[in-house]
Amino acid sequence: MDKLKVILSDAKKNILLSESSYDIKLISTKYLGRNGKINLLLQEIKKIDALERKEYGRKINQLKKQIEKLTSEKLTSLTQKEDENETVDVALPGKQYPHGSLHIVTLAIDEISHIFEKIGFIRMSYPEVEWEYFSFDALNMPPDHPARDDFETFFIDSKPHSKYGKMVLTPHTSSGQPREMMRLGQPPIRMINIAKTYRPNWDVSHAPMFHQFEGLCVDKKINISHLKGTISYFAKEFFGAKREIRLRPFHFQFTEPSFEVDITCGVCDGKGFIDDNKTKCKLCKSGWLELGGSGMVHPNVLMAGGIDPDEYTGWAFGFGVERVFMMKEGLNLDDLRILYSGDIRFLEQF
Ligand code: PHE
Numbered sequence: 001m002d003k004l005k006v007i008l009s010d011a012k013k014n015i016l017l018s019e020s021s022y023d024i025k026l027i028s029t030k031y032l033g034r035n036g037k038i039n040l041l042l043q044e045i046k047k048i049d050a051l052e053r054k055e056y057g058r059k060i061n062q063l064k065k066q067i068e069k070l071t072s073e074k075l076t077s078l079t080q081k082e083d084e085n086e087t088v089d090v091a092l093p094g095k096q097y098p099h100g101s102l103h104i105v106t107l108a109i110d111e112i113s114h115i116f117e118k119i120g121f122i123r124m125s126y127p128e129v130e131w132e133y134f135s136f137d138a139l140n141m142p143p144d145h146p147a148r149d150d151f152e153t154f155f156i157d158s159k160p161h162s163k164y165g166k167m168v169l170t171p172h173t174s175s176g177q178p179r180e181m182m183r184l185g186q187p188p189i190r191m192i193n194i195a196k197t198y199r200p201n202w203d204v205s206h207a208p209m210f211h212q213f214e215g216l217c218v219d220k221k222i223n224i225s226h227l228k229g230t231i232s233y234f235a236k237e238f239f240g241a242k243r244e245i246r247l248r249p250f251h252f253q254f255t256e257p258s259f260e261v262d263i264t265c266g267v268c269d270g271k272g273f274i275d276d277n278k279t280k281c282k283l284c285k286s287g288w289l290e291l292g293g294s295g296m297v298h299p300n301v302l303m304a305g306g307i308d309p310d311e312y313t314g315w316a317f318g319f320g321v322e323r324v325f326m327m328k329e330g331l332n333l334d335d336l337r338i339l340y341s342g343d344i345r346f347l348e349q350f
Contacts, residue, residue, distance in 0.1 A: 001056075001059065003041075004041070004059055004060065004063050007031070007037055007041075007063065008063055008066060008067070011027070011031050011067050011070065012070065014027050014030075015027060015070050015071060015074050018074060018078070019078075020078060020082065021075055021078045021079050021082060023078075024071055024074055024075045024078060025075075027071060028071045028075075031067050031071075032064065032067060032068060032071070038060060038063065038064045038067070041060050041063075042057075042060060045057060045060075101347075101348075101350075103347065104325060104339070104347065104350045105211055105321055105322060105325065105339060107350070108321050108322075108324065108325040108328075109194050109211065109213075109321060111238065112192070112194060112213050112234075112238070112321065112324075113192060113194060115233075115234055115237045115238060116192040116215065116234070117192075118237075119190075119230070119233065120190050121190045121191060121192040121215065121217075122190060122191055122192070123192050123193075123194065124176060124180060124191050124192070124193045124194075125193065125194065125195050126170075126173070126175060126176035126179050126180075126193055126195060127170065127175075128169060128170055128195060128196045128197075128198070129156065129167060129168075129169060129170075130167070130168055130169070130170035130175050131161050131164030131165055131166070131167060131168070132160075132164065132165035132166045132167075132168055133161070133163070133164035133165050134164070134170075134175040134178055134179055135153070135168055135170050135171060135172070135174075135175045136148055137165065137304075138175075138177075138178035138301065138304035138305070139174055139175070139177065139178065139253060139254035139298075139301055139304075140253045140254050140298045140300040140301055140304075141253045141254070145253065152171070152199050152200050152201070153168050153169070153171045153198075153199070153200075154168060154169040154171075154198050154199070154200055154208075155167070155168055156168060156169065169197075169198035170195070170197055170198065171197060171198060171199050172197050172212055172214075172318055173193045173194070173195050173197060173212040173213065173214035173318055174214060174254060174316065174318055176191065176193035176195070176214055176216070177193075177214070177216050177254070177297070177301060177305065177316055178301065178304050178305045180193065180216060180305075181218065181302070181304075181305025181306060181307050182305055182306060185306065186306075186307065187218040187219045187220070187307060187312050187314070188217075188218065188219040189216055189217065189218040189219070189314065190216075190217050191214075191215070191216045191217075192213060192214070192215055193213065193214040193216070194211065194212070194213040194214075194321065195211065195212065196209055196210070196211055197209075197210055197211065197212045198210075202337075204334065204335045204336060204337070205336050206336065207322075207336060207337050207339070207340055209340070210320060210321070210322055211320065211321035211322060212318050212319065212320055212321060213318070213319055213321055214316065214317070214318045215230065215231075215234075215315075215316060215317045215318075216297070216314065216315075216316045217230065217314055217315050217316075218297065218302070218307060218312055218313070218314030219312060219313075219314070220311065220312060220313075221313070222312070222313045222314050222315060223296075223313065223315075224247070224257075224296060224315070226315060227247075227294060227295075227296070227315035227317065228245070228247060230315075231245050231261055231291075231294065231317060232244070232245050235263050235291075238324065238328060239263065239266060239327070239328055240266070242264075242269065243263055243264050243266065244263070244264045244270060245261055245262065245263050245264075245291070246261075246262050246288065247259035247260075247261060247294070248260045248261075248262055250293065250295075252293055252295055253298070254295075254297070254298050254301050254316070255293075255294065255295020255296055255297060255298055255301075255315075255316060256295065256296060256298045256299075257295055257296060258293065258294070258295035259293070259294050259295055260290060260291075260292070260293060260294075261290070261291040261292055261293070261294050261317065261319075262288040262289060262290055262291060263288065263289055263291050263327075264287060264288060264289075265281055265283055265284035265287055265288060265289050266327070266330065267281055267282075267283045267284065267330070268281035268283070268284060268287060270287040270288065271287055272284065272285065272286050272287035283332075289327060291319050291323075291324065291327075292317060292318055292319035292320060292323070293317065293318050293319075294315065294316065294317035294318070295315065295316065295317075296313065296314070296315050297313070297314040297315060297316050302314065322336060322339060329350075
């Protein structure tokens, strides 16, 4: 009988101290479960003297009922409290779910297309998997011309086209020039071709896949001042109103005359020095940064596109998307390949 008293007072203490419905469930198993204390007592009933057995059984049952009552009461009050605590606190800050964003190259492409859209240029994307003809021959580069090596092209191992030659991954967006001329049949042409381009280079400043944007304008009486005006407009829209551009004589097979385009450096404002003490600007060293290539479309290219060079003239330029993006952001990436590494820690910064 003493044993029963101890069990009851133990159970009472445990129930009193319990703090959650989970605690109560544990206590309930401990006393009332299949291997619980009550059942153990009942199993031991055989050992009890036959005369006392009935009374003992009655006491155990009473104990069981008491513990059942106490646990169920406590369970009710605890669950009630837990439910109350569960009310929605509308003042709590919400959970932040991660959300994606566009890749920085996509953002740059959108911005570039928009700038040219405003002056009536049509956005095009020409094939990345291209025929040699459009990447080279139609651009005034005969089969054995050394300039073809400059582009170090990826050739695709497949059957050559009877007219257009081997299959390549286009090394520049200039392949879009003859394609656009052929698509329209006749000027005026105002095209901005933005696409992936490929060259087999893999180092800190080159990824084998990169992006270029190519402007092409063909019409009657188009001249260099239109080229310069358009690039200047782009530079001011994209980099800021203070930026100036210059054309520097160069050579491309598909333009004549040809120019490299430079833009004033954003760090030193084109001065080449960062203060009056004449400390050399570390970014540009000369006041100018190189944007890319340009020139007046070569008559042979116009002819390849089915356009009469005696009636029409045109200009073209080709710049790197990654390059202008980095110049705009003042980014000096140790390794340009991080743009395509898929590393979210880098991408999230933009
Ligand atoms: N296609 C040239 C390049 O990739 C750039 C260029 C485009 C030059 C158009 C002149 C005219 O370097």
